[in-house]
Structures are given as C-alpha cells and as structure tokens.
Amino acid sequence: METGDIGGLAAGSLGTMADAARIRPGGWLLASDVEGPLFLGDFIAEALSACLAPAAGGIDAAPSYGQILYAEGYAAFSADTEASRRPEGAGRRETRPEGGYTLAQEGTDTIFALPLLLAAGADYACLERLALGSRETPGAAEMARRLDQMGWQRAGITTAPQQPYRAVAERCGWLSPGRLLGSPFPLREAEALLRRLGRWDVEIAWVRAYLRDAYELIDRESEVWMDGSTRRRHFSDAGRKRLRQRFRRLYREELGISYTHGERAARPASTALGRIVEACAMVGDRAKAALAMTLARRAGGPDRLVTMGDGANDAAMLRRARWSIGVNGPDAARAARIGLITDDMRHALVLLRLIGEQAGGIDAVVGLAREELGGAALVHLGGEGLTPELAERHRQMKRRLRGEFVTY
Known part of the structure; x- marks a missing residue:
C-alpha cells in the first residue's frame, strides 16, 4: 500500500488545528x-452500544x-501497554502517581472502534444523529455565555471524533x-x-467474525436479571478474560496493529485496515496538552490559560497549566491545581471569575x-493528596451526570 493512500486519513498537525480555531490575541482562555x-455521555461507548x-x-x-466490547477492549489495551507508561513530566516510571494517569493511552483505544463500526454498517449520518442527542452538561451554556x-x-x-461534535457545537450556538x-x-x-484496494471483503470479514464470537461469548458468560424496569447483565470474570484474548487476536494478530510509535516505525501493520487505524493521529493525552x-500562546499567554477536564486523559493538559480545574473526576482532580465537584457548571464560573480577577x-x-x-458545590485543592473520600465523591458525581458505563 502506498503511503499516500492513507496519508489523507490522519488528522492535520497540531499547528493546523490551532490555526483553524482562530484564537484572538489577548485575554484569558479556557481550554476544556x-x-x-460541556456535554454528557461517552460518545464512542454510546455509538458502539447503538450499533x-x-x-x-x-x-x-x-x-x-457495545459497552462491554469497548470496556474490555480498553482494559486489554491498557494491560498490554502497562510497561510503556510513564507519569506526565516525571520521566521515571517508578514515580507513577497514585491515580494511575499516564501518557500511554494517547487516544489510541478510541480509534479501535473504527473497524467495529465499519463492520456494523455505521456511517457519518448515524454518528451525527447520536452526537446531536448529547445533552449539555447542566449550567455549561450559561457558563459559556x-x-x-x-x-x-x-x-x-x-x-472523541471531531466532526460529530462540531455538529453539536453548531446546533447549541455557545461553542464555535x-x-x-x-x-x-x-x-x-x-x-x-x-x-479501492480490494481489501474490504476479506478484512471486514475478520471483524465480523470477531463480533460474532464476542456476542456468543457475552451471552454464554453472562447472567441477566430484572432490576426494577431495567434488564441487567453480569459478565463473568472468565468471560472478560476470554473476550480480551479475542480482542488481542483481532487487533494484534489478524489486523497486525502496533500499539507504540517505536513498534509502528519498525513494523507497520500487515493489513490495510490496520494501517488505517495506525495512521489516524488521535488527540490523546499529550496532544490535548500541546493544543x-x-x-x-496565541491568546494571552500561558499565564492566562485555564484548563478543565474530568478524566485521566485530561491529566497532561491539567498538569501543564498554571491554572487548572479537575471537575467530577478523581484522576482529573489529582492532576489539577483545583478540584470541583458539582452538578452545575455555573459553579465553575465562580472559580474562573476569581482567577480572571487575579x-x-x-x-x-x-x-x-x-x-x-x-454548600452548592465542593471546591478543594487538587493534587496527588486527594483523600479516598473526595475521590469517591468525584466518582459518584461523574456516574450521576454521565452514566455508569463511562470508560474514562
């Protein structure tokens, strides 16, 4: 396969993405x-659940x-990349923070959903419909105004995928x-x-075989019961182990996908679909921070930047900024300067106003x-000294707002 065949599928450079944002010089900037x-849910998990x-x-x-497939794929990838992780900024693996946030994920696991959605027949219209169903986080619109x-x-x-969320931003009107x-x-x-390369039938057949095996495994290794009006599924530990093994067989062996930059440079994927997945430069931990x-720097300078996030993949962005807010997430609170637990983002506005007023x-x-x-919200100092009690309160609020099956 020629390099040019896949080059157009990757994201543009970070500089190109920053140029497209058209940030004006001067003033404060919130990068969130x-x-x-801003919006509730977990888009990839929701897309897999729907499709x-x-x-x-x-x-x-x-x-x-779909939620099980995403969660167990994430778990398998995390286990396989454990040895390559390092704490943000420290450069020494033995000093990994208590919360476990590292630079290993880099968004790579998000693109693993691409083969599954292709095999399921999903298209952009489907993804856009799902995205447009995203609910605004309470108070986010008023905070923005x-x-x-x-x-x-x-x-x-x-x-998460850029284009579906841009449709959401256009609809809501308060985020360009x-x-x-x-x-x-x-x-x-x-x-x-x-x-065009004549690889669709054979390579998508591998993905469909994986899905058939996964569905059968989930059904065989699950107990299902009614919890009020909700039908609940418990997937056994043995089933999880087998599903992770099947995940590795598809992505590592059949599609030939490598997990690290060094490995990819030495051994590109042996399949067209594998190379497509590898070519997509995801906006992961470090890319978020760099953006x-x-x-x-194009606005008022680093001293007038506030970063905000709620997950482990926001940690690098939160740690690098002088002012940062970890909202409704223990990993984010450990990485940020300030922690916030709230069900209304207007409470974050109080912090932002005080920061802006210096x-x-x-x-x-x-x-x-x-x-x-x-008592309207809980504000605390961030950092690695986060108590177990505060960490649990962050988790509870995240589950309450975003749902119980959010991966990050």
Whole structure:
C-alpha cells in the first residue's frame, strides 16, 4: 500500500488545528475537555452500544454488547501497554502517581472502534444523529455565555471524533465549531480506500467474525436479571478474560496493529485496515496538552490559560497549566491545581471569575470560592493528596451526570 493512500486519513498537525480555531490575541482562555464539562455521555461507548448487537436473538440489557466490547477492549489495551507508561513530566516510571494517569493511552483505544463500526454498517449520518442527542452538561451554556461577556475565549479539546461534535457545537450556538478540536474518525474514507484496494471483503470479514464470537461469548458468560424496569447483565470474570484474548487476536494478530510509535516505525501493520487505524493521529493525552498550550500562546499567554477536564486523559493538559480545574473526576482532580465537584457548571464560573480577577494564588481562589458557593458545590485543592473520600465523591458525581458505563 502506498503511503499516500492513507496519508489523507490522519488528522492535520497540531499547528493546523490551532490555526483553524482562530484564537484572538489577548485575554484569558479556557481550554476544556468536551465530554463531561460541556456535554454528557461517552460518545464512542454510546455509538458502539447503538450499533453493535447480534442480528438475531440478542439480549437487550445493561451494559450493552457495545459497552462491554469497548470496556474490555480498553482494559486489554491498557494491560498490554502497562510497561510503556510513564507519569506526565516525571520521566521515571517508578514515580507513577497514585491515580494511575499516564501518557500511554494517547487516544489510541478510541480509534479501535473504527473497524467495529465499519463492520456494523455505521456511517457519518448515524454518528451525527447520536452526537446531536448529547445533552449539555447542566449550567455549561450559561457558563459559556457569561465567559463571553467577561471577554474570555473558549476552546473544546476532545479525544472523541471531531466532526460529530462540531455538529453539536453548531446546533447549541455557545461553542464555535471551529474551536472544537478532536480526533479524526474517517468512516467513509476508510471504506472507500479498503474497497479501492480490494481489501474490504476479506478484512471486514475478520471483524465480523470477531463480533460474532464476542456476542456468543457475552451471552454464554453472562447472567441477566430484572432490576426494577431495567434488564441487567453480569459478565463473568472468565468471560472478560476470554473476550480480551479475542480482542488481542483481532487487533494484534489478524489486523497486525502496533500499539507504540517505536513498534509502528519498525513494523507497520500487515493489513490495510490496520494501517488505517495506525495512521489516524488521535488527540490523546499529550496532544490535548500541546493544543491547549499552543492556543494559549496565541491568546494571552500561558499565564492566562485555564484548563478543565474530568478524566485521566485530561491529566497532561491539567498538569501543564498554571491554572487548572479537575471537575467530577478523581484522576482529573489529582492532576489539577483545583478540584470541583458539582452538578452545575455555573459553579465553575465562580472559580474562573476569581482567577480572571487575579484574586490571589490557588489557596486564595479556593478559599474565596468556598465562601461564595457555600454548600452548592465542593471546591478543594487538587493534587496527588486527594483523600479516598473526595475521590469517591468525584466518582459518584461523574456516574450521576454521565452514566455508569463511562470508560474514562
């Protein structure tokens, strides 16, 4: 396969993405994760849940087939990349933070959904319909409008597919689509390329065989019961182990996908679909941080940047910024300067206003925000000293707002 065949499927450079955001010089900039602080849910998990199920005889239960496939694929990938992880900034593997946030994921696991959705017949229209069903995080729209009045600029940075969320941004009206920066997800282009190369039938057949095996395994290794009006599914530990093995067989052996940059440089994928997956430069941990810092330099400078996120894949972006808010997520709170537990993003506006008014250092801002918010939200100092009690309160709020099957 010629390099040019797949070159057009990768995301543009970070500089090109930053140029498209058209950030103006001067003032404060909020660079925020999209899923969690701005919109609820987990787009890839929701897309797999909507599109993946047996053609006949499937059992509709929670978690769904697609949610299990995504969660167990993520777990298998995480286990396989354990040895290559390193803490952000430290450079020494033995100093991994308690929360486990590292630079290993890099968004790579998100693109693993591409072959599954191709095999299921999903298209851009399907993904856009799912994205347009995303609910705004309570208070996010009002937070955005108030920041506009305060002269702040805003950018959304996400590992999730860029284009469907740009449709959401255009609909909601309070986030410029051009300032929503995310990962490529080339469904149509990938199918066209596979067909042009004569590889569609054989390679998609491998993915469909994996899905059939996975569905059978989930049905065989699950217990299903009614919990009120909800049908629940418990997938056994033995089933999880076998599904992860089957995941590895598809991605590592059949598609020949490598997990690290060094491995890919030495051994490109042996299949067209594998090379497509490898070619998609995902907006992962480091890319999020780099984009935030690049946008900040084009605005008021790094000292006038605030980053915000709720997951482990936001940790690098949160750690690099002088001002950062980890909202409704223990890994994010450990990485950020300030932690916030809230069911209304207007409470984050209090912190942003105090930061913009230069009300003092981190301690002063946290203290003033606590006084102003009272019991409406919980504000605390971030960092690796996060107590188990605070970590659990973050997890509970995240589950309450985003659902119980969010991967990150």
